[in-house]
Amino acid sequence: MMRTMKNGYQLFSLLLVLGLLGQQALGQQVPGPPPVPGQQAQTVQQATGAPPKLVEPVVRVNHEENTKQAPQLASRVKPPQMPQCPFDLTQRPGEHPLQPALRMAEKCLEEIDQNIVDYSAVLLKQERINGQLGEQQAAYIKVRHKPFAVYMFFLKPCKGREVLYNAGPDGTKGILVAMDCGWKRRFGKFEFDPEGSMAMNGQKYPIMKLGIRELTRELIEVASNDVNFSECEVKHSQRLLNGRPVTLLEVTHPTPRSNFRFYKAEIFIDNQLRLPIRYSAYLWPEQPGEEPPLEEEYTYLKLKVNNGFTDMDFDKDNPAIFKD
Numbered sequence: 225m226m227r228t229m230k231n232g233y234q235l236f237s238l239l240l241v242l243g244l245l246g247q248q249a250l251g252q253q254v255p256g257p258p259p260v261p262g263q264q265a266q267t268v269q270q271a272t273g274a275p276p277k278l279v280e281p282v283v284r285v286n287h288e289e290n291t292k293q294a295p296q297l298a299s300r301v302k303p304p305q306m307p308q309c310p311f312d313l314t315q316r317p318g319e320h321p322l323q324p325a326l327r328m329a330e331k332c333l334e335e336i337d338q339n340i341v342d343y344s345a346v347l348l349k350q351e352r353i354n355g356q357l358g359e360q361q362a363a364y365i366k367v368r369h370k371p372f373a374v375y376m377f378f379l380k381p382c383k384g385r386e387v388l389y390n391a392g393p394d395g396t397k398g399i400l401v402a403m404d405c406g407w408k409r410r411f412g413k414f415e416f417d418p419e420g421s422m423a424m425n426g427q428k429y430p431i432m433k434l435g436i437r438e439l440t441r442e443l444i445e446v447a448s449n450d451v452n453f454s455e456c457e458v459k460h461s462q463r464l465l466n467g468r469p470v471t472l473l474e475v476t477h478p479t480p481r482s483n484f485r486f487y488k489a490e491i492f493i494d495n496q497l498r499l500p501i502r503y504s505a506y507l508w509p510e511q512p513g514e515e516p517p518l519e520e521e522y523t524y525l526k527l528k529v530n531n532g533f534t535d536m537d538f539d540k541d542n543p544a545i546f547k548d
Contacts, residue, residue: 225324226526228490229291233435235430239511243516247272248435248522253353253416262326269326273516274333277392279492281524282546294330297331297406301520302309302417308408308462309460309462309471309495310329310471310495310498311327311328311471311493311539312324313325313328313332313460313471317516320451320456321456321457321458322447322450322451322456322458322475323451323514324395325447325460325473325491326444326447326451327441327480328442328473329444329447329495330437330444331492331498332498332500333437333440333441333444335498336369336437336438336440336499336500337369337437339530340368340369340437340529340530341368341369341370341498341529341530341532342367342368342529342530342531342532342533343365343366343367343436343527343528343529343530343531344365344366344367344381344488344527344528344531345364345365345524345525345526345527345528346362346364346365346525346526347361347362347363347364347365347369347376347434347522347523347524347525348360348361348362348521348522348523348525349361349522349544350518350520350521350523351428351519351520351521351525352517352518352519352520353426353427353428354364356425357518359381359465361378361380361381361426362378362379362380363376363377363378363379364376364377364379365377365403365434365435366533366537366538367434367435367436368533368537368538369394369437371390371391372391372526373389373390373391373533373537373538374387374388374389374431374434374435374496374538375388375389375537375538375545376388376431376434382404382406383405384405384406385402385403385404385405386477386545386546387400387401387402387431387433388402388538388540388545388546389401389418389431390398390402390538391432394469397418397419398418399416399417399418400414400415400417400418400423400431401413401414401415401416401525401540401546402414402423409548410548412548413540413546414440418430418431418455425536426519435500436500436524439500439522440499440500443491443500443503445499446485448473449483450477450484451481452483453481453484455477455478455481456475456476456477456478456485457477457478457480458473458474458475458476459473459474459476460472460474460544462491463475465492465494465501465502466525468492468494468495468496468501468546469494469495469496470492470495470501470502471492471493471495472490472491472492472493473489473490473491473492473493474488474489474490475488475491476488476544477528478497480508484521486505487507487508487509488504488505488506489504489506490502490504490505491505494527495531497527499527501523501524501527502522502523502524503519503520503521504518504521505519505520505521506518506519507519513517
């Protein structure tokens with residue numbers, strides 16, 4: 225009995241297989257597993273006889289060519305055009321590498337004396353005093369060259385502090401007038417010796433040294449000394465500083481010497497105005513590979529030249545300044 229049932233089961237299985245093969249041979253659809261999510265719509269189209277919409281997978285390779293839109297080649301992407309150097313910084317045979325920069329600084333000073341009467345700017349400055357690097361100071365300034373006069377309105381720190389200086393006859397030392405900010409403003413204006421301890425508090429140089437002309441004159445003095453010694457490297461390049469094309473001069477003294485004032489100096493010359501608008505000086509690193517510590521930095525932003533300032537702009541009784 226058991227043998228008869230086993231033979232019957234084998235015969236039934238054989239007939240089932242033959243039936244399935246016959247359906248495939250005749251092109252009939254064989255029931256399969258239920259469609260997985262995302263394939264149900266395709267199965268319905270097959271059941272109704274509508275041609276399925278096949279989505280061909282997209283495979284991109286590095287050398288693939290797109291016939292609809294040409295790929296953008298790297299050679300077609302143009303980097304920003306850097307400005308051309310308007311200064312002659314060619315080192316002549318046998319001369320010191322700093323000599324071309326010295327000639328340029330001398331021409332900048334001539335440009336200032338011949339064409340710049342006054343200017344306004346926002347001055348950013350940071351100085352190391354007695355070995356300590358102070359916080360950055362910002363001030364709106366007005367400067368007149370002849371006779372020399374300076375007005376400063378501090379933006380940070382001590383926002384609202386005002387300082388006024390007028391040189392004496394024939395460029396002699398004048399008087400500094402200041403009015404503090406905040407609650408100290410109620411005490412009004414005070415007059416100081418510009419080189420005295422009160423005026424020099426938090427300042428590396430007296431106010432007579434402030435400004436682009438004095439900076440240029442100082443650069444000439446330092447360079448005139450450095451050309452007498454070797455161990456000097458000079459590089460120049462074109463940059464953008466706050467959107468303005470500038471020529472950057474980098475002067476480096478690799479070895480500390482008593483006759484050098486700095487390890488590295490960076491001077492940014494405005495290509496259009498032909499004026500130095502930033503100066504940074506760094507000391508020698510304490511250990512090889514360390515970043516050089518900043519000694520001093522001065523940046524002139526929003527520079528406007530030849531505003532037509534008059535004596536009233538630098539008058540301590542001007543109602544527009546030193547307001548209560």
